[in-house]
Amino acid sequence: MRSSAHHKEIHAPQSLMLRRYFSALAVVLKSNNESPWTNEFDKIELSCLIESISTTNPRIEWKKITNEGPSYVYFDGKISGDLENRAMIREPATLLITNATRSDTAKYRCEVTASEDQKSVDEVVIDLVVRVKPVVPKCSVPKSVPFGKSAELSCVEEEGFPKSQYQWFKNREEIPDDPKSSLKFFNSSYTLNADSGTLKFIAVRKEDAGEYSCRAKNDAGYSECPPQKMEVYDIDVVGIILGVLVVVMVLVCMTAGICCAYKRGYFSGQKPTGNNYKVPAKGDGVDYVRTEDEGDFRHKSSFVI
Numbered sequence: 001m002r003s004s005a006h007h008k009e010i011h012a013p014q015s016l017m018l019r020r021y022f023s024a025l026a027v028v029l030k031s032n033n034e035s036p037w038t039n040e041f042d043k044i045e046l047s048c049l050i051e052s053i054s055t056t057n058p059r060i061e062w063k064k065i066t067n068e069g070p071s072y073v074y075f076d077g078k079i080s081g082d083l084e085n086r087a088m089i090r091e092p093a094t095l096l097i098t099n100a101t102r103s104d105t106a107k108y109r110c111e112v113t114a115s116e117d118q119k120s121v122d123e124v125v126i127d128l129v130v131r132v133k134p135v136v137p138k139c140s141v142p143k144s145v146p147f148g149k150s151a152e153l154s155c156v157e158e159e160g161f162p163k164s165q166y167q168w169f170k171n172r173e174e175i176p177d178d179p180k181s182s183l184k185f186f187n188s189s190y191t192l193n194a195d196s197g198t199l200k201f202i203a204v205r206k207e208d209a210g211e212y213s214c215r216a217k218n219d220a221g222y223s224e225c226p227p228q229k230m231e232v233y234d235i236d237v238v239g240i241i242l243g244v245l246v247v248v249m250v251l252v253c254m255t256a257g258i259c260c261a262y263k264r265g266y267f268s269g270q271k272p273t274g275n276n277y278k279v280p281a282k283g284d285g286v287d288y289v290r291t292e293d294e295g296d297f298r299h300k301s302s303f304v305i
């Protein structure tokens with residue numbers, strides 16, 4: 001076999017011969033998945049395969065590349081850093097993470113150094129994504145909204161990775177992105193933002209009342225908040241309440257008016273007596289004191305002093 005292959009090469013163009021010669025003395029890596037993903041707490045394989053090598057005992061290293069720079073994951077035959085106890089190497093150079101966490105999302109570089117090869121270094125970069133299932137979103141639904149007014153419902157979830165997308169449900173039925181796309185919601189004035197989780201009504205209708213719930217979802221799964229009731233109060237009820245308020249206010253004004261009138265009348269009736277007490281001058285007072293009895297004297301003196 002080998003001699004016949006060699007025989008063929010003699011007749012091949014020289015460049016091809018050279019390439020084959022060097023590749024025989026080069027370390028070449030490959031991966032069967034350069035962008036793997038897994039869900040949090042699952043296992044994942046970062047594949048690093050040696051396609052060609054001549055060195056018998058190559059140096060194998062793994063580095064994690066984050067914004068802060070590269071750090072060792074596998075060095076000198078040992079798993080290090082925060083993957084310690086959660087990862088192992090599978091021959092020849094594949095890194096196996098047994099319990100992935102969200103902080104493992106990063107690029108990883110497999111580097112193989114083969115000192116006896118002509119081309120003695122090769123590397124392969126693996127882009128790992130650890131997906132995180134959304135937690136129960138925080139939902140805010142106004143309890144009651146006046147007919148014809150605007151309303152905003154919000155839904156927020158921040159654990160999920162990749163970032164959550166949102167769906168809203170009314171009475172357990174999914175609300176379409178565009179109300180015009182459904183007969184049921186055709187006349188509703190809402191806009192739904194699946195990226196931010198807000199459901200905004202420009203003017204609520206009676207038909208918009210119901211139980212609203214929201215779902216945060218991503219590739220790893222979904223979570224929902226429990227349904228919350230939104231009531232729309234009738235414009236007639238508002239009218240009735242306003243009417244009652246007006247009647248009450250009119251009554252209050254009338255009562256106040258009657259009171260005032262009555263008080264004024266009361267004071268004018270008492271005026272003469274009041275004047276009688278205040279009018280007396282010093283000389284007169286003295287006269288009174290002398291001529292009148294004890295009770296009147298006390299009155300007068302208190303005013304004089």
Ligand SMILES: *[C@@H]1O[C@H](CO)[C@@H](O)[C@H](O)[C@H]1NC(C)=O
Binds near residue numbers: 041099
């Ligand atoms: C993975 O790690 C999490 C937290 O670090 C732990 O709760 C869970 O039990 C682990 N799962 C396995 C299969 O070891």
Ligand SMILES: *[C@@H]1O[C@H](CO)[C@@H](O)[C@H](O)[C@H]1NC(C)=O
Binds near residue numbers: 186
């Ligand atoms: C929407 O409004 C139009 C006009 O007011 C009405 O004819 C139609 O029946 C309404 N559709 C629904 C589904 O309520």
